[in-house]
Amino acid sequence: MLKRTSLYEEHVKLGGRIVDFGGWELPVQYTGVMDEHIACRTTAGLFDVSHMGEVHVEGAASEAFVNYLVTNDAAKLAINQALYTEMCNHQGGIVDDLLVYRRAKDRYFLVINASNTDKDFAHMLQIEKEFRQANPQASDLRISNESSNYTQIAIQGPLAEKITQKLTKVPLSSVKYYWFTEGALLGGIPAIIARTGYTGEDGFELYIPWNKGPEVWRALLEAGTPLGLKPVGLGARDTLRLEMKFPLYGHELSEQTNPFAAGVGWVVKLDKGDFVGKAAIIQGKQKGLPQQLVGLKLLDKGVPRQGYSVFSEDGKTQLGAITSGTLAPSLNQAIGIAYVAKNQAAIGTRLTVDIRGKKLAAEVIPTPFYKRPY
Amino acid sequence: MNYPANLKYTKEHEWAKIDGNVVTVGITDHAQSSLGDIVFAELPSVGRTLKKGDTFGVVESIKAVSDLYSPATGKVVEVNAAIGDEPGQLNKDPHGKAWMVKIELTDPASIKDLMDADSYSKYVASLK
Numbered sequence: 001m002l003k004r005t006s007l008y009e010e011h012v013k014l015g016g017r018i019v020d021f022g023g024w025e026l027p028v029q030y031t032g033v034m035d036e037h038i039a040c041r042t043t044a045g046l047f048d049v050s051h052m053g054e055v056h057v058e059g060a061a062s063e064a065f066v067n068y069l070v071t072n073d074a075a076k077l078a079i080n081q082a083l084y085t086e087m088c089n090h091q092g093g094i095v096d097d098l099l100v101y102r103r104a105k106d107r108y109f110l111v112i113n114a115s116n117t118d119k120d121f122a123h124m125l126q127i128e129k130e131f132r133q134a135n136p137q138a139s140d141l142r143i144s145n146e147s148s149n150y151t152q153i154a155i156q157g158p159l160a161e162k163i164t165q166k167l168t169k170v171p172l173s174s175v176k177y178y179w180f181t182e183g184a185l186l187g188g189i190p191a192i193i194a195r196t197g198y199t200g201e202d203g204f205e206l207y208i209p210w211n212k213g214p215e216v217w218r219a220l221l222e223a224g225t226p227l228g229l230k231p232v233g234l235g236a237r238d239t240l241r242l243e244m245k246f247p248l249y250g251h252e253l254s255e256q257t258n259p260f261a262a263g264v265g266w267v268v269k270l271d272k273g274d275f276v277g278k279a280a281i282i283q284g285k286q287k288g289l290p291q292q293l294v295g296l297k298l299l300d301k302g303v304p305r306q307g308y309s310v311f312s313e314d315g316k317t318q319l320g321a322i323t324s325g326t327l328a329p330s331l332n333q334a335i336g337i338a339y340v341a342k343n344q345a346a347i348g349t350r351l352t353v354d355i356r357g358k359k360l361a362a363e364v365i366p367t368p369f370y371k372r373p374y
Numbered sequence: 375m376n377y378p379a380n381l382k383y384t385k386e387h388e389w390a391k392i393d394g395n396v397v398t399v400g401i402t403d404h405a406q407s408s409l410g411d412i413v414f415a416e417l418p419s420v421g422r423t424l425k426k427g428d429t430f431g432v433v434e435s436i437k438a439v440s441d442l443y444s445p446a447t448g449k450v451v452e453v454n455a456a457i458g459d460e461p462g463q464l465n466k467d468p469h470g471k472a473w474m475v476k477i478e479l480t481d482p483a484s485i486k487d488l489m490d491a492d493s494y495s496k497y498v499a500s501l502k
Contacts, residue, residue: 033436034411235410235437301458303414303434326436327413334414356416356432 005050006213022115024051033235037329043228044157053117053147055110061138071268077102092280093255151213156203163224200244243370251323258284263293291339295367300360304336313350315359382488390445400473409435412464426484447484452476
């Protein structure tokens, strides 16, 4: 049985083309991937991301627990501040990537990938068991999967603040990047209003009670449509994140991936005390990681796709494989993300990509592929 | 959607316009609409021989790669190079300007079982 978000009927009314996305019925597009992508980059885009999972961690030991669970340093978060992090297994592989929001000294809010929600929560409960054994005094620690209680709407793009401000008295200009506030939308709907996102644009992610989804969605569309706001489906969500080289679980990240190979070593704080996977991550790093994640552009005509093999410039030596690829709508350029042998990962390195039996020329280029002009 | 009566159609959503022993081939409006924004097209070289059902190229939207299947057996005698430069034409005018290849028939029987516009419309409706 496929799951639906609180906004399913809205998507159908808007002409969204509904697909099965990891067990959820969600729109892949409304007017077209290109059109929606450009709207998000130039005005604003509205996304239903309610399929994402939300987990509450509460109690005096929540700081110590979250910090043991994830690789980044959640103890350093001020109240109302957020961070991006990986959550690893004991082998140092990535179970998922997530956002951690600190709502109070003893209250964290974790946002995980939809398709991983059940797996992630089971992992958290397992780690909780280990944590409790080592910290018997942590009796008031509470972890709960609250995914079905939240509608999550993202509004992203240069006009996101202007549009969202029409729904709330909370002064949004004072909410800085990777900070959030808790306030009312539409006069009384409680919301976590976070300046976070997955597009490379300015904008917000709004966490509201599940049943208030349609009301907030419609109000945002009403406020934003005259300014160019468009609903954006999963298709453009993927091209937007890809232009930023933001990793996606199942593409760039897996339970076998060392965070340092995936280019997310910056969220692994080896100096913060022990955490799940730490020893294995260090060991992997010391042994030398055979591959590294790079961004590349195709010099020949074609589109790299996940799974295509990457070879040396002369086409003789296989170096790795594409994890994500597309024609980048903002750049009108075919781009890809790939794991390649470490000695072929430098910017400017010429490679080839095997596309249907032809070895097409590509070059390692700096990322993010797209830089916003404001 | 409107499927011109002077074209024949395949279940793989190609159309074929038959002029004597030359068949002009493209993708249908249904195909372009299902694919969404088409960003890349790979077409065969002139001179390639094709059997009915052979893949003769691919079209790619932002999200997906789709094979193209020849509706006829014959030899490619002309290729619409403009499609390679401007694949978006396939979204704008799939039954007209955005034709893909012309095939000179070597087996006239190969086009016998193509659908007419009416059958194709019903076929597309049955997919929903």
